[in-house]
Amino acid sequence: MLKPGDAAPPFDLPCALDDKLSRLSLASIRSEMVVLFFYPHDFSFICPTEVIGFHKSQAAFKAEQTSIVAVSVDDAETHRRWARELGGLSYPLLADEGGKVARAFGVFDESENVAMRATFILDAKRTILYAVASPINVGRSVGETLRVVCALRSGKLCPADWQPGSDSDTPDAKH
Amino acid sequence: MPALKTEEKRRTFERLANIREIVFGVQDGVLTTAGVLAGLSGAVAVRSQVILAALASTVAGALSMGAGAYLGAHAESAVLRSELERVRRESKEQPYVVQESLIEALGKEGLSREAGYRVVKLMSASPNVLYNTAEEKLYGLAGAAFGNAMLDGLLMGVAFLIGALVPLLPFMMIASVHGGLIAGMATTAIVLFAVGYIFEGRFSGERRPALAGLRFLAIALSAAIIGYVIGLLIAPIGTVPVG
Numbered sequence: 001m002l003k004p005g006d007a008a009p010p011f012d013l014p015c016a017l018d019d020k021l022s023r024l025s026l027a028s029i030r031s032e033m034v035v036l037f038f039y040p041h042d043f044s045f046i047c048p049t050e051v052i053g054f055h056k057s058q059a060a061f062k063a064e065q066t067s068i069v070a071v072s073v074d075d076a077e078t079h080r081r082w083a084r085e086l087g088g089l090s091y092p093l094l095a096d097e098g099g100k101v102a103r104a105f106g107v108f109d110e111s112e113n114v115a116m117r118a119t120f121i122l123d124a125k126r127t128i129l130y131a132v133a134s135p136i137n138v139g140r141s142v143g144e145t146l147r148v149v150c151a152l153r154s155g156k157l158c159p160a161d162w163q164p165g166s167d168s169d170t171p172d173a174k175h
Numbered sequence: 176m177p178a179l180k181t182e183e184k185r186r187t188f189e190r191l192a193n194i195r196e197i198v199f200g201v202q203d204g205v206l207t208t209a210g211v212l213a214g215l216s217g218a219v220a221v222r223s224q225v226i227l228a229a230l231a232s233t234v235a236g237a238l239s240m241g242a243g244a245y246l247g248a249h250a251e252s253a254v255l256r257s258e259l260e261r262v263r264r265e266s267k268e269q270p271y272v273v274q275e276s277l278i279e280a281l282g283k284e285g286l287s288r289e290a291g292y293r294v295v296k297l298m299s300a301s302p303n304v305l306y307n308t309a310e311e312k313l314y315g316l317a318g319a320a321f322g323n324a325m326l327d328g329l330l331m332g333v334a335f336l337i338g339a340l341v342p343l344l345p346f347m348m349i350a351s352v353h354g355g356l357i358a359g360m361a362t363t364a365i366v367l368f369a370v371g372y373i374f375e376g377r378f379s380g381e382r383r384p385a386l387a388g389l390r391f392l393a394i395a396l397s398a399a400i401i402g403y404v405i406g407l408l409i410a411p412i413g414t415v416p417v418g
Contacts, residue, residue, distance in 0.1 A: 043292035045274040045299075081289065 001106035001118065001133060008036070008126045009104035013071075016079035017092040024069070024092050026126060032065035033129075033153065034122040035145060038107050038115035042074040042082035042093075046136065047117075051086060053142035058090045064149050066121075071096045073114050107133060119145060121152060193322075196244055196330040198374050202367070202391070204338025207236050209363045210401075212346055216356045217406030226347055233339035241332025248324035262314055266306045273309045274299060280312050341366045367391040 002008070012025035026034070037054070039047045054061075054068050061068055068091040074082070079093035094101070102108035102115035109116050119140060121130035129152050134140050151158040211232045215225040266273045274295050281291035298305045342359035349355040371391030376384020 041288065043289045044278070045271040045292075045295070078289065 001131060002120070002128055003131055004128050006128045008034075008120065008122045008128055009101065010126075011094070011096075011101045011104070013094040013096055013101065014076040015092040015094045016076050016083055017089075019080060019084065019088070021076045021080060022092075024094060026122075029067050029069070031067040032124050033067070033149060034126070035061065035066055035068045035119065035149065036071065036105075036122060037068070037117075037119045037140070037145075038071045038102055038105070039117055040072065040109070040112070040114040040136070042072060042078050043085070046139070048086055050140045050142060051089065054091065054145075055086075055089045057142050057146055060146055061149065064146070064153055066149050066153075067091070069094060071101060071115060073097060073099050073102070121145070121149060123152070193326065193330055194374060194378070196327050197334045198370060200240060200244075200331040200334025201338035201370055203240060204233070204236065204335035205341050205363050205367055205370075206338075206394070207335075208233055208339040209342040209359060212342055212356060212359055213400075214406035216352050217404075218409060222350075222352045222355070225352065226343075229339075229343055229346070233336065233343060236339065237332045237336040240335045241328045243328075244331035245324050245328025248322055248327040252322065252324055258314070259310060262310060263306055266309055267302075270299070270302070270305070273305065273313070276313050277305075277309055338366075364392055364396065367394075 008026060010026050012023060012027075015022060015024045017024075035054075037050075039051065041047065051070065054070070058068060070089075070091060071094040072079075073096055074093075075097055076093075076095040079095055083089040083093060096102055096115065099108040099113065099115060105118070105120065107116040107118040108114075116133050117136065117138075117140065118131070118133040120128050123129050130148050132140075147163065150164040151162055154164070208229055211229050212225060215228050219225055219228075277295045277298075278288060278291040281294060282288055286294065295305070298308055342363045345358035345362050346355035349358050368388040368391060370388075372384050372388030375381065375387035375391070379387075381387055
């Protein structure tokens with residue numbers, strides 16, 4: 001699994017967005033930061049809570065100049081139907097059929113032939129700033145991902161349980 | 176009404192589940208008693224002693240087989256029920272594990288992940304439907320599989336008794352040991368052939384049921400011949416004076 005400081009491998013994959021099929025490359029994403037999260041399967045009872053959670057919090061991520069991109073090994077058409085099933089999603093679901101991108105990030109589960117539940121936060125240069133993988137039975141915290149995005153963008157030293165707005169006396173990270 | 180027909184079929188399947196006890200009991204009763212008669216006829220020349228020993232063997236065999244079938248079924252049922260309770264508890268604590276496992280199980284049977292998801296989602300509307308399906312589909316634990324230990328034991332014992340009478344009655348009715356033995360073996364052969372023919376051949380829809388009957392017959396003859404030969408071999412031991 002890639003770690004903070006590693007360059008994010010480039011990708012250009014088919015995707016489903018706004019009930020349409022298209023393509024998306026890492027290079028074409030213009031936002032300052034990118035939250036890239038891998039999940040095992042569409043049409044699963046484990047993943048939808050976090051997939052919907054990211055959808056509901058998209059405005060908050062957008063306010064932090066951050067795009068959300070989800071990736072699984074399902075094809076784009078399946079992604080489209082899955083997004084419909086969940087009531088529509090406001091971010092793209094990338095079709096990493098065969099798991100090439102998941103392998104490049106080191107989060108492909110060879111025994112199950114699916115991507116692990118892993119989240120990466122990329123900076124403007126598409127360098128990995130944050131990387132975390134979760135076991136199959138534990139859903140990710142969207143709030144925690146947003147908190148880390150805010151902390152990373154603050155450019156300050158953020159202590160444990162730091163929250164946005166609680167850092168008036170916290171020194172800059174570069175000092 | 177289709178529902179009634181399904182219920183009727185389910186009951187038929189439950190009844191068919193007891194064929195194992197019946198066939199096993201009859202076959203064992205016939206073979207054991209034929210073996211005892213053949214063995215003792217070779218070793219003991221006195222007819223009344225042979226009959227007495229065969230009767231004792233029949234009663235002991237019927238009781239032993241019946242009790243064994245009852246205890247076996249009871250133990251199996253207890254273990255399965257305990258396992259079922261554990262599975263139900265886990266299913267309630269982690270329903271998504273059951274849901275995902277069901278999708279995988281349906282996928283292995285040819286349903287796409289999407290179709291499996293939709294089926295499981297529908298079933299999830301009623302937790303009982305979800306858990307019962309999971310128990311049957313994932314763990315092979317069906318309510319009917321528990322059976323009835325008392326019935327199993329009773330059927331096994333009675334079947335053994337009936338089977339034992341097949342070679343024993345002709346032997347008791349004919350005055351000479353060898354004549355009785357031949358008659359007993361003849362009825363044994365006919366009954367074993369019939370059991371194989373009916374239960375394995377006709378009931379299972381085998382194209383050549385006579386083959387199933389002959390298979391039963393071959394097993395019976397082998398057991399009887401081996402018993403008779405062993406009886407002849409150990410006969411001298413009975414004549415050795417003790418003390």
